[in-house]
Amino acid sequence: MxxxxxxxxxxxxxxxxxxxxxxxxxxxxxxxxxxxxxxxxxxxxxxxxxxxxxxxxxxxxxxxxxxxxxxxGPELSRAATALIGAVMDRVLDDLRAAAALARARGGR
The missing domain is CATH 1.10.287 (Helix Hairpins)
Structure with missing residues (x-):
């Protein structure tokens, strides 16, 4: 992919x-x-x-x-579905990392 x-x-x-x-x-x-x-x-x-x-x-x-x-075509649909999932995973990972960083900075 x-x-x-x-x-x-x-x-x-x-x-x-x-x-x-x-x-x-x-x-x-x-x-x-x-x-x-x-x-x-x-x-x-x-x-x-x-x-x-x-x-x-x-x-x-x-x-x-x-x-x-x-x-x-179903192949393009499946590729689009996979891309949407990858985008969502990346967004969630980045938001979790930002939240963890904010918590760490707030703990000082």
Missing amino acids: PWARVPAEPKAEALEASEELVQALLRTSLSLQDVYVSLLEGIPDDAFPGRDPAEVLLEMIYGSACLAIEAA
Whole structure:
């Protein structure tokens, strides 16, 4: 995977691409959450007899996304999913390190 080796000093082009990706991830995740929660709150419990409305809504989202996945190809989708996971892991690692440093400095 091309992101397995992250350089210590990112290049300007990588920083620009990182900003674009993180902004897209935030916009998309917040929008999906907003739509999902709004629909879930507005659907009667018996809208899908014998089914959990939350699961049905997720299946609908999967179906909508599937068209874009088919157009791009499942391999690209899996690579994008892996990249998103790698970004999340790196962000969490860096935030944990920053919190530990802040705690250590506060302990002086």
